[in-house]
């Protein structure tokens with residue numbers, strides 16, 4: 024905090040003021056002295072000027088007199104006219120000359136003649152004299168000095184004919200003139216021609232008789248004829264002289280010119296100004312008595328001047344007195360110096376004072392700043408100490424960081440503004456097997472050029488350009504040892520103190536192990552474990568890519584859905600291992616049958632999908648599909664035996680029209696594949712929209728199927744099973760019928776498969792089981808009451824039902840619910856239900872068997888029949904598939920199969936039921952080969968419960984011919 028000090032006049036300012044005033048005083052004194060000297064000098068100059076002018080003017084007058092005298096010396100006698108002509112220009116040139124005279128010296132004796140002579144020219148002329156101031160005829164005298172020639176006459180008339188010697192001073196001048204031979208003059212005298220008070224003086228020069236000696240006074244007296252006189256008006260003379268030289272008007276001067284006795288009033292010729300004022304005030308000033316060196320202090324600068332000179336023996340005196348002048352005007356310089364000096368001194372003092380104050384303020388500021396600086400310095404020292412501590416901590420931290428870096432798998436890197444590496448520490452080069460020259464001074468993409476072309480690479484570079492931090496950027500580089508390694512790096516932009524971008528820095532580590540694991544996981548996630556083909560997930564991705572390519576290129580693209588025919592048979596009969604070998608072999612063949620750029624994926628089980636794209640150099644054609652089929656159809660060695668497998672292929676073609684059914688391609692291929700299967704397997708079909716109609720119909724059926732149960736649209740028909748021993752009905756197979764309100768009666772073949780796929784078969788199957796058991800209980804009770812043998816009710820169990828965990832419990836519940844003796848229930852299972860997990864299947868079969876029911880293998884021989892497991896299954900019945908029965912008597916193979924199955928069953932103590940018996944021949948063949956029972960249209964189609972009841976009531980039997988020996992049969996037939 025600064026304190027204000029009272030503002031006193033600073034010592035320096037006081038000194039400045041004092042010095043300034045002192046200098047001012049000196050200057051003032053000097054200038055005053057100069058002024059004084061200048062004034063005195065000017066005054067003296069002016070006095071000298073005037074004196075010189077007067078003296079010169081008087082000398083001129085004398086000179087004129089001399090010139091006039093010279094006329095008389097050279098022209099003798101001079102006539103009046105000559106005199107007139109000679110003096111006229113002189114008068115004009117010297118206006119102070121009152122008159123030029125020629126005084127003729129006359130002896131008294133000559134008076135008379137002279138006057139007479141003159142009267143002839145000037146009537147009444149007589150020599151005049153002045154008596155008591157008046158003109159009067161001159162009294163008689165020994166001689167006369169008569170004014171004979173007078174120029175100009177006008178104004179001087181009174182002097183014409185005057186005896187000039189009447190005036191004592193003129194007489195004295197004549198005497199002097201003749202005495203010493205030089206011109207002479209009078210003092211101031213009253214001139215005869217003067218009208219006022221103006222005095223004049225007369226200058227005289229003698230005129231001698233030519234040829235006479237004039238060396239001595241006597242000689243001059245003897246030769247004297249007269250004299251030339253110049254009558255001068257003294258006052259006019261002085262005024263004209265001064266006027267002519269411009270010296271007359273000077274208000275600062277008082278002037279007095281006198282001739283003769285100095286100081287006498289009568290001798291004053293000219294006076295101007297108040298002479299007394301000048302001299303009186305000079306003696307009245309305070310400085311009047313000052314010593315010479317202090318005269319300058321006489322501010323009035325008044326002075327008096329006297330000069331004297333002599334003309335024609337007469338003493339002239341010029342007196343001048345300086346009149347008082349305005350003080351300021353007289354002392355302008357010194358006063359200016361004084362005022363200026365004082366002002367300057369004051370200003371300088373003020374300036375110095377200001378400087379001193381400013382300097383004090385500056386000093387105070389400097390003090391304050393110094394104090395601030397000291398405080399800042401202390402803080403700075405504290406900061407420096409703190410910073411040193413921080414630096415030490417930083418160094419320790421960095422050392423720890425470096426030790427950690429050395430210990431850890433990470434490294435630290437820095438890049439310049441061009442993203443070129445400037446340093447990489449922490450073992451990157453060792454771990455990556457990369458020489459420093461490859462990285463230092465290079466960008467990351469110099470070593471991983473794919474960054475410039477890939478999306479992730481370009482995005483990373485864009486991030487750098489935007490000065491954004493990045494994390495976990497993963498890229499691969501092949502080391503100097505040829506091994507590809509993966510690295511992960513994170514970084515952030517670096518800025519300097521001014522905020523300028525300086526580059527990037529960050530850390531990195533090697534992630535090859537993790538990356539390989541990820542790749543393995545990724546591969547597993549996207550590939551089928553068994554075949555190594557892309558799985559359903561990757562298939563979707565590849566399909567999207569292929570569609571995008573087709574959209575871009577406009578080229579068509581095909582999706583093939585490949586389903587192996589009878590694969591389940593292989594799997595079931597030869598086991599999973601063989602099935603796996605087959606699937607792997609098929610996968611390899613499929614892959615080798617298409618181009619490398621095409622995709623082959625495993626969709627599920629025995630279903631594969633191939634995506635074939637068309638390229639400009641390779642068009643798609645059905646030959647490719649055939650090639651795929653041929654590849655699959657090649658024999659496979661399974662358990663040492665050649666095995667042939669075929670496939671059915673559905674093809675969905677995409678024409679490259681954007682969005683055109685692209686997302687339905689697999690669906691369409693599936694539909695087409697179904698169509699191919701339907702056509703009889705081992706073939707391919709291209710998807711047609713009409714197939715879609717069929718599929719739609721399936722969808723419609725599915726929808727209706729879901730509601731059929733609750734709407735009570737299902738009914739059961741019953742087909743009798745007849746014993747070939749006695750021809751009696753021993754059982755019935757419950758067969759489901761769907762009475763659709765619009766579609767009419769829908770056969771199971773149209774909806775059982777769909778119900779299986781949708782899972783609806785489970786509730787439907789339970790309903791069928793319960794209904795069949797309830798019906799069987801009714802018939803059972805009636806037959807028991809009638810003393811007849813109990814009737815077996817065969818009910819179909821689908822694979823889906825068989826996989827229900829509560830199947831046994833469900834059946835037990837139904838039996839309990841309906842009250843049907845378990846022995847009256849026969850469950851028909853197809854071989855396929857055992858195939859997925861035989862062990863589990865065996866367990867479940869035992870569970871079911873434990874309920875007391877009988878178990879039958881339906882459709883035996885159609886597919887996966889494996890005789891090996893029959894022994895372990897707790898089954899009771901084998902049902903020969905009707906496809907074998909159908910060709911009996913025409914197909915020796917089927918005959919052999921049927922015989923084998925009957926033999927096998929009997930061998931295993933199993934009952935054999937042949938289904939689909941439509942003819943007597945078939946029946947005969949079966950009976951002949953000891954088939955136990957038959958089921959088929961030959962005896963009865965599946966019928967409603969009422970019709971079946973009627974058959975029971977009618978005790979319908981096979982004819983005796985059907986059960987008797989052929990001979991007997993023929994005989995019976997004939998009856």
Ligand SMILES: Nc1nc2c(ncn2[C@@H]2O[C@H](COP(=O)(O)O[C@H]3[C@@H](O)[C@H](n4cnc5c(=O)[nH]c(N)nc54)O[C@@H]3COP(=O)(O)O)[C@@H](O)[C@H]2O)c(=O)[nH]1
Nearest residue numbers: 758759771772791819820821938939940941958959960961
């Ligand atoms: N899980 C269930 N499956 C059932 C149920 N009801 C029937 N089905 C299965 O549906 C398939 C077709 O049955 P369906 O159309 O009823 O055909 C049966 C008979 O009508 C037919 N048959 C019988 N005798 C002959 C004959 O002489 N000629 C001939 N062309 N067909 C004949 O055979 C079918 C019975 O076969 P099977 O079951 O193998 O004994 C069929 O597979 C049924 O299993 C049900 O409720 N649940």
